[in-house]
Amino acid sequence: MTAGVLSPRARPRLGFLGVGWIGRNRLEAVARSGQAELVAVSDPAEVAARAAAEAAGGCAVLPDLDALLEAGLDGLVVATPSAAHAEQAIRALRRGVAVFCQKPLARDAAEAARVVAAAREADRLLGVDLSYRFVRGVPELRRLVQAGELGRIYAVELAFHNAYGPDKPWFYDARLSGGGCVMDLAIHLVDLALWTLGFPAVRHVESRLFAGGAPARGRSGPVEDYAAATLTLDGGAAVRLACSWKLPAGQDCVIEAAFYGTGGGAALRNVGGSFFDFTVDRFRGTARERLAGPPDAWGGRAAVGWAAALAEGARFDPAVEGVVAVHEALDRIYGA
Structure with missing residues (x-):
């Protein structure tokens, strides 16, 4: 199932992939904001997944990303280990699902550029949880x-x-x-x-x-x-x-x-x-x-802002390309 185009001010249907400490914190912030409908969560830790689903008002607990992408989502919040971020984000974007990803977006600039390119090609909103901007x-x-x-x-x-x-x-x-x-x-x-x-x-x-x-x-x-x-x-x-x-x-x-x-x-x-x-x-x-x-x-402000923009019908925002520049700088710190 491919997500449809969200009408402005419709509450976006969100899924959460990874609900450890950070993922759960962002889930609760979005839930409190009322900006979105929390549809489903997925996490290998069953206890964490069920606790997060309860905190989200009793949403579904699904086994994996594949199941989330079949749930008719408008947006996906990714809070998994870093090695999986780029692949998971790209898979969601190519299915027409907007993505809000925990930092780092990827392990290096080349991976980050591929995620941004997927968001641009799909014309879907991509956000990265660089949360200190929101203090x-x-x-x-x-x-x-x-x-x-x-x-x-x-x-x-x-x-x-x-x-x-x-x-x-x-x-x-x-x-x-x-x-x-x-x-x-x-x-x-x-x-x-x-x-x-x-x-x-x-x-x-x-x-x-x-x-x-x-x-x-x-x-x-x-x-x-x-x-x-x-x-x-x-x-x-x-x-x-x-x-x-x-x-x-x-x-x-x-x-x-x-x-x-x-x-x-x-x-x-x-x-x-x-x-x-x-x-x-x-x-x-x-x-x-x-x-x-x-x-x-301030912790969940970036996620709430992304959900609010999604509710307004926001599509790809070229400002996210700055994240690639950040990864390029980090690559140079490692390679200098």
């Missing part, structure tokens, strides 16, 4: 940069240190994950930097990767648990990036994206080691202006 205050930070209110941006500082690291074995196999902490964490901040700056070309990349304190060899061998990189952008801006798993940082995590220009600065920073609480501030010399702070339930 309250971040759209205003981007507006300040885009409007030139911070002057010419010449430096960006990005950091994401997770004191724990993933608890699933597949994260540590580059064939399944695409890489280590760069793919898991830095993807968010590289996206945030390029998206905020309007996706300038990346002219040069220097990087060093480590696994257990020893130099790591890109995507071959053990995946990296620490990375430091500098990206030089078109126009001369320098982006300095550091990310890690299991770093003894003295708190649960450190997350920062700071933009410095000839007319001032602005930054997103986490509060007290929190994974969820953030401030966004604007800087003028030694003075700061708070643009936003906690509490802020």
Whole structure:
């Protein structure tokens, strides 16, 4: 069965493939929003699937992607292990089903480009859960940069240190994950930097990767648990990036994206080691202006926005092509 064309403001019929912690969180956010009809879920873990179906109001539990694609869906939310994202997204798009995919969209830029091409050819809405764009205050930070209110941006500082690291074995196999902490964490901040700056070309990349304190060899061998990189952008801006798993940082995590220009600065920073609480501030010399702070339930905002756009009849959005540029930058970090 191939999905039909959705009429504007009809509630889209959604399926959820993968309902672990992230998938369940996005499912509950969409359910609360009322933007869509939740039709079915699928997950190899039967207990998780049935709990998610109950949270969705008693929707169907189906065995696999094939069954979901026969359920008359308008959209599919993909939250499975990374190695499966590209293939699953492409299969859905070719059936005329819009897709919202957990990051990373793919394991490298070539895979990501194939997914975007499938969405373009099918003229279906493709979204990627690059959720830090949706933290309250971040759209205003981007507006300040885009409007030139911070002057010419010449430096960006990005950091994401997770004191724990993933608890699933597949994260540590580059064939399944695409890489280590760069793919898991830095993807968010590289996206945030390029998206905020309007996706300038990346002219040069220097990087060093480590696994257990020893130099790591890109995507071959053990995946990296620490990375430091500098990206030089078109126009001369320098982006300095550091990310890690299991770093003894003295708190649960450190997350920062700071933009410095000839007319001032602005930054997103986490509060007290929190994974969820953030401030966004604007800087003028030694003075700061708070643009936003906690509490802020931002986690499911990207999924809800995608569902709302789908309800409005949105088709392929060329803005998603920026995700390929992000993957190209990550590929260069691994290959530099």
